[in-house]
Amino acid sequence: MNIVKLKNQVEKAVARASFNLRPDVKKLLKRAYRFEKNTRARKALGWILENARIAEKEKLAICQDTGLPIIFIEAGKDVNLSGRLIREIEKAVESGYRKNCLRPSSTEPLIRKASYQGVIFHVEFSNAKGLWITIFPKGFGSENKSQLKMFKPTVSIAEIEEFVVSAAKEAGPESCPPFIVGVGIGGTSDKALLLAKKALIGKVDRPNSDKVLNGLEKRLFKKINSLNIGPMGFSGKTTCLSVKVKKAPTHIAGLPVGVNISCHALRSATIKV
Amino acid sequence: MNIKSLKSGQEILFSGVIYTARDQAHKRLVDIINNAGAQNFVPLPFDLKGQFIYYCGPTATPKNKVIGSCGPTTSSRMDEFVEPLLKKGLLGMIGKGRRSKKVRNLIKKYKAVYLLAPAGCGALLAKKVLSKKLVAFKDLGPEAIYRLEVKDFPVIVGIDSLGKDTYEDLCD
Numbered sequence: 001m002n003i004v005k006l007k008n009q010v011e012k013a014v015a016r017a018s019f020n021l022r023p024d025v026k027k028l029l030k031r032a033y034r035f036e037k038n039t040r041a042r043k044a045l046g047w048i049l050e051n052a053r054i055a056e057k058e059k060l061a062i063c064q065d066t067g068l069p070i071i072f073i074e075a076g077k078d079v080n081l082s083g084r085l086i087r088e089i090e091k092a093v094e095s096g097y098r099k100n101c102l103r104p105s106s107t108e109p110l111i112r113k114a115s116y117q118g119v120i121f122h123v124e125f126s127n128a129k130g131l132w133i134t135i136f137p138k139g140f141g142s143e144n145k146s147q148l149k150m151f152k153p154t155v156s157i158a159e160i161e162e163f164v165v166s167a168a169k170e171a172g173p174e175s176c177p178p179f180i181v182g183v184g185i186g187g188t189s190d191k192a193l194l195l196a197k198k199a200l201i202g203k204v205d206r207p208n209s210d211k212v213l214n215g216l217e218k219r220l221f222k223k224i225n226s227l228n229i230g231p232m233g234f235s236g237k238t239t240c241l242s243v244k245v246k247k248a249p250t251h252i253a254g255l256p257v258g259v260n261i262s263c264h265a266l267r268s269a270t271i272k273v
Numbered sequence: 274m275n276i277k278s279l280k281s282g283q284e285i286l287f288s289g290v291i292y293t294a295r296d297q298a299h300k301r302l303v304d305i306i307n308n309a310g311a312q313n314f315v316p317l318p319f320d321l322k323g324q325f326i327y328y329c330g331p332t333a334t335p336k337n338k339v340i341g342s343c344g345p346t347t348s349s350r351m352d353e354f355v356e357p358l359l360k361k362g363l364l365g366m367i368g369k370g371r372r373s374k375k376v377r378n379l380i381k382k383y384k385a386v387y388l389l390a391p392a393g394c395g396a397l398l399a400k401k402v403l404s405k406k407l408v409a410f411k412d413l414g415p416e417a418i419y420r421l422e423v424k425d426f427p428v429i430v431g432i433d434s435l436g437k438d439t440y441e442d443l444c445d
Contacts, residue, residue, distance in 0.1 A: 040429070043284070047391040047427070055396035061332045061342035064395040064415075101333040101341050103415045112297065141347050141369070141392075172443055174347045174370030176393040232392050233370070233440055234429075265393045 001085070001131075001273065007092035009271050010133060014069070014096030017135045017269035018061045021052040024205040025180070025266050028241040032178060032231070041236025045178075048231070048264055059100070063265045066102040067137030069093050072201060073123045074132040081123070081131075089133065090119045096135075105140070122194065131273040134201055142179070142263040145171035148193055151255040160185065160257055161220060167259040168224045168240060173233025176263030179240045180204050181224065184258040186250035192258035199244035200262050201270070213245045220245075231264070276364060276386045279430045281437040286425040287388070291327040291367060292319060293419045295346055298410055299354040306357045318409030318418060322362030327390070328369075330415040331405075340402045340421070342395030345369040348387070352376050359383040367428060371440045381436030388428040389439070401426040 021029075026049075033045040055062040071093060075081045094117065097104065106118030147167040151160065164183055171179065184195025208214035220243040230236030241264065250256065279285065294302065305317055328348050332341030348368030355366070355376050364385055369392035372380075380387055390398060404422040411417050432438045 040282075040284075044391065047394050047397060051391070051394035051397040054400060055342070058338075058396065058399075059335065060338075060396040060399055062396060063393050064330060064332050064342040064344050065346070066332060066342075101335045103330065103332040103341070105415075144347070172371060173392070173440060174349060176369070229443060232389070233443060235442070263393050 003088055006273055007088060007095075009273060010089055010092035010135070011096035011099060013133065013135045013269040013271045014093055014102070015059070015100045017137055017267045018066055018100065018102050019059050020056050021062055022266060022268065024203045025241065025264070026052060027205050029178075029264065032238040032241060036231070036236050036238055038230060038234065038236035040234040041230045041238060044231035044234050045238070061102055062267060063139055063263070064103055065139035065141060066097065066105055067139045067267070068106055068118060068120060069097070070120045070122070070136040070138055070197070072134040072136060072198070073121060074126050075123065076126055076129040076131065078129045079131045086121060090121075093119050093135065132270060133273060134268055134270040136197075136201060136268040138197075139263055139265070142171065142175040142261045145175045145261050146193065146196075147259045148189055149257050150189065151257055153252060153255050155255055157216065161216070161223065163257060164220055164259055165223045165227070168261065169227055169229070171261045172229060175261055176265065177229050177233060177240070178231050178238045178264050179224075180262040180266045181220065181240050181243045182260040182262065183220070183243065183245040184260070185245065185247045185255070187248040187256060189256050191248055192256035193260060194258075195246040195248055196258040196260035199246045200260065200266060201268055202244065204242040204244055204266065208245065213247065217243045217245050277384065277434050279386055279433050281430050281433040282439040283430045285428055285430065287428050288424045288426065289325070289422070291325045291421050291423060292408065293327050293329045293331065293421060295328050295330050295416050296350055297413050297416045298418050299351050301410060303354045303357050306361065317361070319420070321358055323364050325365040325367060326358070326363060327367040327421065331419070332395070332415065334405065338399070340399050340405045343399050343402065344393055344395030345390040348372060355379055359385055371444055372432060372438070374444070377432055377436050377438055380432050380434065384434045386430065386434055387432040389431040390426070390428050398426065
């Protein structure tokens with residue numbers, strides 16, 4: 001593997017994630033703009049679309065909260081993943097932030113000194129070939145509203161839905177609606193929240209291939225959009241652009257459900273090395 | 274600008290001077306105010322009277338630009354710092370999201386105003402900034418206090434000087 005080329009690719013992905021709004025998100029925003037009747041809500045959606053246009057053209061960050069960089073790595077069976085390789089990716093993320101004037105939003109947690117460090121890695125192995133790297137800068141206006149609930153194994157789907165809808169309601173105007181809501185069902189407490197976050201990486205304008213989850217996503221989408229929070233909290237029909245659910249096997253004694261909310265500026269970029 | 278004529282929910286284009294400050298800068302400003310008169314007394318880095326504070330930590334300024342992306346951050350984190358600043362004559366706050374009931378009442382008491390800037394639109398807002406100057410707390414990096422001169426900066430009146438809140442229906 002050519003490390004120089006890899007680092008260059010990672011740096012470019014950092015810039016792409018921060019400057020170019022994802023096409024699937026842009027598509028849903030445009031649809032919402034056409035659909036929305038409320039004058040102030042339309043105004044807000046207009047600002048959001050104009051912002052995306054300026055960000056792309058001027059190479060300015062879509063949002064000054066350039067987030068904590070979360071890196072999802074999927075290593076295929078032909079990839080020799082080493083600590084050194086991970087360190088090189090980490091360095092490339094840091095330099096990508098620096099070179100593109102992206103705000104160092106990371107800080108030491110107690111004395112709170114700002115720095116570019118604090119890249120978070122999640123590594124998974126797959127049966128496919130190649131190395132997939134996803135840069136996912138997560139802003140904290142929405143991350144602060146993450147929720148986890150450890151349900152009983154006998155919980156009804158309706159109760160789970162209620163929990164997700166209440167999480168979106170509590171997120172409110174501070175989390176920059178319209179949201180994209182990620183939900184993780186199953187696993188352990190950490191796994192449920194990770195699934196909720198991973199749900200935001202895939203294309204959010206496509207139906208879920210799992211029939212049960214697709215039905216759940218549709219119901220949640222409808223319920224959240226009847227909260228009347230609307231773009232920037234100005235009421236209207238568009239409180240969320242999409243809901244995405246992922247599941248994993250869990251323990252017979254429980255059912256963890258995690259909710260990870262993304263603001264309208266859902267950003268990520270994936271590269272194959 | 275006549276603050277008292279502004280009505281909650283109204284959209285205006287703000288032109289003038291605003292000062293950026295977020296969590297850590299607020300903590301320091303309030304520490305300075307609380308420490309006034311003490312032996313190691315330091316004055317406030319700028320006179321708050323009649324001024325606007327913008328809850329914002331911009332990205333670094335790219336080459337040939339005035340400022341980087343500079344949208345608002347969540348205002349409620351600054352709620353606990355509002356009173357001492359209003360006492361010093363602060364006129365307005367610009368940010369995003371809901372405020373506490375206490376802040377609503379303080380805004381009414383001090384005849385101030387809370388404005389909402391387009392949330393998550395930092396690139397769009399960067400185009401409305403004419404100049405950026407460091408005022409204090411350089412060590413805080415993006416969280417330092419900057420004096421920004423803005424023109425036609427779009428805002429919506431969140432809480433007007435009578436304490437009326439445009440997010441009334443979304444508040445407890």
